[in-house]
Amino acid sequence: xxxxxxxxxxxxxxxxxxxxxxxxxxxxxxxxxxxxxxxxxxxxxxxxxxxxxxxxxxxxxxxxxxxxxxxxxxxxxxxxxxxxxxxxxxxxxxxxxxxxxxxxxxxxxxxxxxxxxxxxxxxxxx
Numbered sequence: 001x002x003x004x005x006x007x008x009x010x011x012x013x014x015x016x017x018x019x020x021x022x023x024x025x026x027x028x029x030x031x032x033x034x035x036x037x038x039x040x041x042x043x044x045x046x047x048x049x050x051x052x053x054x055x056x057x058x059x060x061x062x063x064x065x066x067x068x069x070x071x072x073x074x075x076x077x078x079x080x081x082x083x084x085x086x087x088x089x090x091x092x093x094x095x096x097x098x099x100x101x102x103x104x105x106x107x108x109x110x111x112x113x114x115x116x117x118x119x120x121x122x123x124x125x126x
Contacts, residue, residue, distance in 0.1 A: 023042075025046055025048060025049060028042055028045060028046075028049045029048060029049055029052045032045075032049055032052045032053035032056060032060070033052050033055075033056055034056070035056070035057075036052075036053040036054060036055075036056035036057030036058075036059075036060035037053075037057060037059075037060050037063065038053075039053040039060050039063050039064065040060075040063035045064070047068055047070065047071060050064050050067060050068075050071045051070070051071055051074050054067075054071055054074045054075035054078055054082070055074055055077075055078055056078075057078065057079070058074075058075040058076065058077075058078035058079030058080075058081075058082035059075075059079060059081075059082050059085065060075070061075040061082050061085050061086060062082075062085035067086070069090055069092065069093060072086050072089055072090070072093045073092070073093055073096055076089075076093055076096050076097040076100070076104075077096065077100075080096075080097040080098070080100040080101035080104040081097075081101065081104050081107060082097075083097040083104050083107050083108055084104075084107035089108065091112045091114060091115065094108055094111055094112060094115040095114065095115055095118060098111075098115050098118050098119050098122075099118065102118070102119045102122035102123065102124045103119075103124060105119040105124055105126070
């Protein structure tokens with residue numbers, strides 16, 4: 001069996017377990033650590049589960065309703081381009097994303113002046 005087939009099988013198994021059972025928070029964390037996107041199959045995940053999901057894959061934040069600033073920061077730490085899925089990110093979150101990947105500013109609606117200056121200092125034309 002190819003590695004890609006095995007990964008797909010694991011994803012399907014995780015999703016099946018999440019949909020069929022109510023898992024403890026510990027089990028939810030284990031599931032999202034294997035596949036961050038499996039958070040979309042968990043009703044009302046705790047902040048700990050959300051953090052585990054975005055640390056595995058920053059783009060998992062798109063499946064989290066009203067993520068806290070802490071979760072947003074963890075998402076852009078894992079993948080700065082995940083900022084495109086964050087509605088009205090704080091300046092702190094914007095700065096974190098642009099510090100790591102200056103071109104992530106292209107995904108920020110209404111970046112602050114400080115964020116624009118940071119991007120420009122790193123060679124991004126605004």
